[in-house]
Amino acid sequence: MKVLANDGLDQSGIDALTEKGFEVITTKVPQEFLMDYINEHKIRTVLVRSATQVRKDLIDNCPSLEIIGRGGVGMDNIDVDYAREKGIHVINTPAASSESVAELVFAHLFSGARFLQDSNRKMPVSGDTDFAGLKKAYAAGIELRGKTIGIVGMGRIGQEVARIALGLGMRVVAADNNVGRASIKVKFYNSQFINVDIETEPLQEVLKHSDFITLHVPAQKDGYMIGKNEFDSMKDGVSVINCSRGGVIDEAALIDALDSGKVRFAGLDVFINEPTPSKAILNHPKISLTPHTGASTLEAQDRIGLSLAEQICSILQIH
Ligand SMILES: O=C(O)CC[C@@H](O)C(=O)O
Numbered sequence: 001m002k003v004l005a006n007d008g009l010d011q012s013g014i015d016a017l018t019e020k021g022f023e024v025i026t027t028k029v030p031q032e033f034l035m036d037y038i039n040e041h042k043i044r045t046v047l048v049r050s051a052t053q054v055r056k057d058l059i060d061n062c063p064s065l066e067i068i069g070r071g072g073v074g075m076d077n078i079d080v081d082y083a084r085e086k087g088i089h090v091i092n093t094p095a096a097s098s099e100s101v102a103e104l105v106f107a108h109l110f111s112g113a114r115f116l117q118d119s120n121r122k123m124p125v126s127g128d129t130d131f132a133g134l135k136k137a138y139a140a141g142i143e144l145r146g147k148t149i150g151i152v153g154m155g156r157i158g159q160e161v162a163r164i165a166l167g168l169g170m171r172v173v174a175a176d177n178n179v180g181r182a183s184i185k186v187k188f189y190n191s192q193f194i195n196v197d198i199e200t201e202p203l204q205e206v207l208k209h210s211d212f213i214t215l216h217v218p219a220q221k222d223g224y225m226i227g228k229n230e231f232d233s234m235k236d237g238v239s240v241i242n243c244s245r246g247g248v249i250d251e252a253a254l255i256d257a258l259d260s261g262k263v264r265f266a267g268l269d270v271f272i273n274e275p276t277p278s279k280a281i282l283n284h285p286k287i288s289l290t291p292h293t294g295a296s297t298l299e300a301q302d303r304i305g306l307s308l309a310e311q312i313c314s315i316l317q318i319h
Contacts, residue, residue, distance in 0.1 A: 002041055003312070004029070007049035009071065013305025020309075020318050038062040045312055047071060050274075050292060054078040059086055067312055071304040072097060072295050073157075074245060076219040091311045095156055096303035097295035101243050102160035105214050106168075108241050108267025108288045114141040117265075117288035142264075145169040150210030152203060152225075153244070154182040158216040162198055174198050175206040207234050214241040215248050224250040231257040241267040243294045246274055251281055258286045269294050 001022045005013070006029055014024045022045075029037045035058055038046065045067040048054060054068050056079050068083055070092040080090050111117050115138040126134055149165045151158045154176040162172045163186050174182060182198045207213065207230055217225060226240070227250040234240075240263055242249050251272050257263040267288040271277035274292060281287060295304070313319065 001045075001316075002043050003045040003047060004038065004041070004043045005047040006034070006052045007047070007071070009047055009308070010301040010305030012302045013047075013071075013309045016306055016309035017312065020313055022312075034058060035061050038064065045069060047308060048077065049295075050074070050077055052077065054083070056082050059083050059088065067091065067315060069308045069312065071301075071308055074218060076245065089315050091308065091315070093304045093307040096307050097297075097300040098156040098160040100297040100300035101157045101216075101294035102164055103297075104269060104290065104294050105161050105241050105243050105267070106164055108243070108269070108290070109144060109212060109214075109239070111288040112239055112265030112267055112286070113144060114138070118285045121285075144212070147171070147211040148173060148209055150175070150206040150213045151216065152176075152206060152213065153216030154179045154198070154200060155216060157243075158182075158214075159184045161214055161216065162196075166196060170212075172198050173206050173209060174200045175203040176200045204233060209235070210238060211235065212239045212241070215244045217244050217248060219245040220248055224248065224253075226250065226253075228253040228256070231262055234262065236262060237264045238262070239264045239266065243267075243269040246271040251278060255280055255284065258284060 003017055003022050003024045005024055005026050008026060009024065017024050031053060034052070039062060042064045044064055046054065046065060047069040049071050054077065059065065059079060059082060065088055067089045068078055070078060073092060073094050075090065075092055078090060083090050119134060119138055122134060145168055148171045151161050151172065151174040154174045158174065159182060162174065162184055165172050166186055176182070179200055182200060184196055184198060186194050186196055213234070215226070225248050231253055240249070254263065254266055258266060265286045265288065268281065269290045270292055271281065282289065
């Protein structure tokens with residue numbers, strides 16, 4: 001029972017599968033050799049993160065495949081419906097990384113609010129000599145407390161963002177086509193819970209009223225969700241975070257909005273061109289950047305590994 005974890009798998013998943021008699025292969029097979037590799041080694045389960053593509057031709061030409069597993073949430077790198085039509089199980093780990101992605105949103109928010117992305121670049125080169133100049137340049141930071149955060153997409157990650165935002169004393173507004181009202185449970189460190197109802201509003205209203213906007217929607221099939229018109233409709237000095245999928249935001253329109261001062265700062269974990277985002281995005285002093293690491297915490301990867309192992313065992317009825 002061979003499992004190919006082509007984009008890696010946390011030790012928790014490797015151990016759980018090995019214990020049940022699986023052979024877990026973590027060799028990274030380049031995309032162009034993947035079909036031959038799967039056939040040669042009679043791989044029954046392929047696990048991927050966001051890098052490896054599992055498309056129709058691979059599915060058609062690898063008859064040994066029984067399970068395709070995505071360590072993470074978004075399955076836009078897999079032809080999910082097609083695979084399922086062919087009787088292949090397609091699984092993911094929708095709940096395992098919400099906290100990690102939500103915390104990264106706040107890392108970007110705090111970074112942008114206090115210019116960390118720029119001061120981290122400039123402090124080492126400037127040294128003591130320009131300390132006073134930099135202190136002045138970064139003097140006009142802003143606080144998050146008391147401000148309005150607009151959450152677009154109130155799935156698991158959006159709800160986790162709301163929990164943290166409420167803890168920080170922010171006002172939360174949300175837009176979601178599928179959810180009319182989001183009732184979320186907020187857990188405090190002393191194990192007390194409170195239920196908080198968050199009314200959703202039309203996207204246009206959320207864009208108009210928010211000081212900070214964070215996007216938690218799937219990859220868009222019909223063009224950008226946030227382009228020039230949407231930026232124009234936002235508050236002056238808004239900040240925008242995207243830890244969902246590249247292509248949700250029109251990057252050219254974002255750069256214009258940053259340069260004009262309409263948008264104060266942006267935080268991006270995902271890009272139109274991954275893994276080679278545009279230079280204009282990479283070098284922009286008002287953008288806090290991470291290389292699609294929303295789910296890349298030790299805790300999330302541990303949960304992802306265990307969740308994949310459990311689902312594989314359950315599908316193959318191995319107890
Ligand atoms: O696997 C990754 O590194 C990213 C995962 C993330 O984009 C997701 O959809 O869960």
